[in-house]
Structures are given as structure tokens and as C-alpha cells.
Amino acid sequence: MRRLPTSFPISRRQFLSLPLLAASTRLGASQGQKRLALVVGNHLYPDPFDLPPIPKNIRDVGAALELRGFRVTTAADLVTPAFLAAIREFATQVRTAGPDAVALFFFSGHGLQVESENLLLSAGLNPASASRDLLGQAIRLRRDVLDSLPQRPEGLTMAVIDACRTSISSVSRDTDGLNQIEPPPGALIAFATGAGRPAISPVDPAQNTFYTGSFVKMLKQAPDEVSFSDFFRMVKTDVTRTMENHPVRAIRQIAQIPYIAENTRQRTRLGLGTEVLPVATDEQGAWAEVEAASWPADVISRAENYLRAYPDGRFAASATVARDGAKEAAAALNSRDVRLYRSAFTTDVGDNDYRSDLGKVVRGDKDAAARIGRMYRDGTHRLAADLKRWEGWLQLAVELGNGIASYELALHYRATDQPHLASRYEGRARALGFTPPPTLDNTRK
Numbered sequence: 001m002r003r004l005p006t007s008f009p010i011s012r013r014q015f016l017s018l019p020l021l022a023a024s025t026r027l028g029a030s031q032g033q034k035r036l037a038l039v040v041g042n043h044l045y046p047d048p049f050d051l052p053p054i055p056k057n058i059r060d061v062g063a064a065l066e067l068r069g070f071r072v073t074t075a076a077d078l079v080t081p082a083f084l085a086a087i088r089e090f091a092t093q094v095r096t097a098g099p100d101a102v103a104l105f106f107f108s109g110h111g112l113q114v115e116s117e118n119l120l121l122s123a124g125l126n127p128a129s130a131s132r133d134l135l136g137q138a139i140r141l142r143r144d145v146l147d148s149l150p151q152r153p154e155g156l157t158m159a160v161i162d163a164c165r166t167s168i169s170s171v172s173r174d175t176d177g178l179n180q181i182e183p184p185p186g187a188l189i190a191f192a193t194g195a196g197r198p199a200i201s202p203v204d205p206a207q208n209t210f211y212t213g214s215f216v217k218m219l220k221q222a223p224d225e226v227s228f229s230d231f232f233r234m235v236k237t238d239v240t241r242t243m244e245n246h247p248v249r250a251i252r253q254i255a256q257i258p259y260i261a262e263n264t265r266q267r268t269r270l271g272l273g274t275e276v277l278p279v280a281t282d283e284q285g286a287w288a289e290v291e292a293a294s295w296p297a298d299v300i301s302r303a304e305n306y307l308r309a310y311p312d313g314r315f316a317a318s319a320t321v322a323r324d325g326a327k328e329a330a331a332a333l334n335s336r337d338v339r340l341y342r343s344a345f346t347t348d349v350g351d352n353d354y355r356s357d358l359g360k361v362v363r364g365d366k367d368a369a370a371r372i373g374r375m376y377r378d379g380t381h382r383l384a385a386d387l388k389r390w391e392g393w394l395q396l397a398v399e400l401g402n403g404i405a406s407y408e409l410a411l412h413y414r415a416t417d418q419p420h421l422a423s424r425y426e427g428r429a430r431a432l433g434f435t436p437p438p439t440l441d442n443t444r445k
């Protein structure tokens with residue numbers, strides 16, 4: 001990414017002697033459910049691109065994950081062959097652990113986008129290298145990480161990417177961050193910053209990067225009852241609040257808002273084990289009302305009722321996440337560009353996957369809205385094919401921030417000879433941080 005001021009230059013000799021694998025494995029005290037994590041941090045890059053906070057990031061993330069019962073493998077400053085080997089070994093561990101294991105891959109270092117590919121830079125690679133060299137040498141997020149891990153639609157696989165590093169002085173409007181991505185079934189991907197945006201990095205080795213600092217804090221503070229899905233939204237809120245209230249004006253002006261892409265089916269608690277303490281019947285009933293709501297306004301009112309009655313209740317953190325997400329969904333539905341109404345939010349049709357995604361949409365999930373749209377397009381999941389509904393759901397996905405859905409609409413409008421709408425939604429896709437693959441962009445215009 002951009003040039004980073006540093007006091008740790010790397011010599012040619014240091015490049016050639018970068019360790020292939022500097023890893024240690026630590027065991028957490030999980031009860032029942034297996035939890036595995038691979039935490040990789042690369043900070044040795046050519047001068048002036050090294051990243052002093054990364055070693056602290058890796059230490060702190062590893063320790064915090066152990067508190068949540070993860071068996072953690074940490075790896076530092078991996079060159080490409082060792083990086084790939086570490087991913088393969090982790091994938092084998094996940095496959096052996098079974099379909100219900102929780103798997104988490106965490107990367108902290110330089111990341112960038114080349115020809116729509118999200119790249120994680122191995123130690124020693126120069127972020128300013130030619131695109132051809134980076135494509136040939138860096139780790140590709142989709143191919144080398146997500147596609148290498150076993151596909152477990154009913155499980156939970158998470159990838160956390162604290163990358164796209166730059167310094168405050170290097171941020172500019174033409175900075176290209178990582179691309180939007182759709183996760184495979186059973187996966188959640190969390191980026192430190194929005195698609196197409198930079199994530200600033202301090203030069204002090206005693207500080208965490210902003211995202212990792214919030215990630216570690218929330219791992220320590222979040223209630224056990226919170227799901228991993230809600231946890232990442234809590235991290236996003238904390239990062240945003242931290243930057244908005246930062247004493248340094250330049251940091252307050254940088255819109256580093258984390259980005260989440262999710263396609264999970266199971267709600268997995270952050271807490272360890274299966275034993276759950278009893279909850280008073282009234283509180284449980286109030287929370288059940290929140291969970292049963294299938295319209296944003298209903299989620300908001302029921303969540304606020306719960307929070308008024310039980311401000312310190314077991315589900316207070318989750319109720320807050322649900323309310324805030326529902327406010328985003330309500331605002332999106334009020335847009336003039338969204339032709340979707342309450343009648344579309346019915347639980348009387350479809351299968352369990354449809355109803356699960358519907359519950360996520362009313363809490364602000366952009367990816368679930370796109371999936372429902374495609375269900376209507378294809379006439380699957382016990383839904384009748386309906387292109388108008390497909391269009392409306394994709395419009396909602398776009399308003400919630402889904403650039404991939406916006407480009408999908410642009411292609412549709414091109415094909416149906418609506419050039420004004422095609423241009424508008426293609427521009428919106430790029431503004432949301434989605435860069436279409438070159439082949440798709442060139443062959444379908």
C-alpha cells in the first residue's frame with residue numbers, strides 16, 4: 001500500500017534470512033467444542049514498509065483467543081512457501097477436528113488488491129512491486145486461504161484480515177484497499193477497514209493497530225452469550241467509535257470502518273462449553289420476541305423494550321447489535337432506490353435457509369439480502385421465481401453496502417438496454433469498493 005515511516009529498515013541480508021516458520025502452538029481450555037486458530041503476522045517488509053505494531057498484534061490476539069478456548073498457532077514473518085505450508089497444515093487440523101469445529105484465520109500485515117484479487121503479502125515482499133510480481137508471489141485470500149480450508153456449510157470458519165496498512169501521511173483519495181468478497185457457506189470474513197479503503201498503522205511497536213486493539217478488547221469483554229456474528233459487529237462499532245473520538249484530528253478524519261461479509265447458518269456462542277445458566281422466564285420471553293421479529297421496525301421496538309427492562313441482561317449486548325443493525329435496514333428500506341415493501345418480508349414461504357437469511361436482513365446484513373434476491377431469481381429454496389423481487393432485494397443489498405449486488409444489477413440493466421441505470425449501479429459498485437474481475441468486466445459490457 002502506501003509508504004510507511006519506520007525506524008526498522010530491512011537489509012538485503014535480512015531478506016534472505018527471513019525465517020520460513022516461526023510458530024508456537026498454545027492450548028486453550030475449551031470444553032466440548034473444538035476451536036482452532038492460525039494467527040499470522042508479517043512485519044518485516046522492505047524499508048520503509050515494515051510494520052512495527054505487528055508482533056504485539058500477534059501476541060495479544062493469540063492470548064485473547066486462548067481465553068475463548070482456541071488452540072492457537074502463531075506464525076511470524078512467513079515467506080510465501082512457509083505461509084502456504086502453514087495454511088495447509090491448519091486446513092488439515094480443521095478437517096480432522098470435525099464439521100462442528102470453530103476455525104479462525106487471522107492475518108496482520110500488508111494487504112492490497114491487484115486485478116480484483118485480494119492479496120496478503122508474505123514477509124519480504126515489497127508492496128510497491130509490479131502487479132505481475134505481486135500476483136505471482138503473494139498469498140491470494142480466496143484461492144490460498146478460503147478455498148484451502150474445508151467447506152463446512154453447517155460449521156463456522158472465520159477469516160480476519162487486519163491489512164491494507166498505511167500511515168496517516170500517506171492516505172489519499174486514490175488509495176485502493178481490498179476488494180469486496182462473498183464468503184462461502186459457513187464462513188465469515190472480517191476486514192479491518194471498508195473495501196477500497198486504507199487502514200492506518202501506528203509506528204510504535206508498543207501499540208496495536210486500531211482493528212486488532214478493538215478485536216482483543218472485545219474478546220476479553222464481550223459476554224459469553226454473544227454470537228461470533230454479533231461479536232464482529234461489536235468490534236466494528238468499537239473501531240468506529242475509537243477513531244471518531246481520537247485526539248488526533250487526522251485520525252478522526254479517516255473513515256476506517258471495518259467491513260464484514262458473512263454467510264453462516266449456525267449461531268455459535270462466544271462463551272466456552274455447552275453449560276448455560278438459567279434465565280428468568282420474563283427476560284427469556286422478551287429476548288425471544290426480539291429474535292422472532294421479521295421487520296426492522298419490530299426489531300428496533302422489541303430490542304429497545306428488552307434493553308429498557310433488562311439493561312444489564314444476558315442478551316443486552318446482542319439486543320444492542322440487533323437494534324443498531326435494524327436501524328440500518330430501516331434506513332435502507334426508506335431509500336427511493338429500493339422497491340421492496342413489508343409484504344416481501346414474509347415467513348409464510350421459503351425454507352429454513354430463506355427464513356434464516358430474512359432474520360439477518362432485518363438486522364442489516366447486506367449479504368443475506370443478496371442471497372434472498374438470488375433465491376427469487378432462480379426460484380429456489382421453495383420460492384417462486386420472481387425477477388421483480390430479485391431486483392428489489394438486490395436494491396436493498398446495495399443500500400446496505402453490497403457492491404457485488406450493485407454490479408450484478410448493472411449487468412442486468414446493460415442486458416435489458418437500460419444504460420442510465422447500468423452506469424449508475426456500476427458507479428455505485430465501485431464507490432462501495434467492489435472492483436469486478438477483469439474478465440467479467442471486459443466480456444459482459
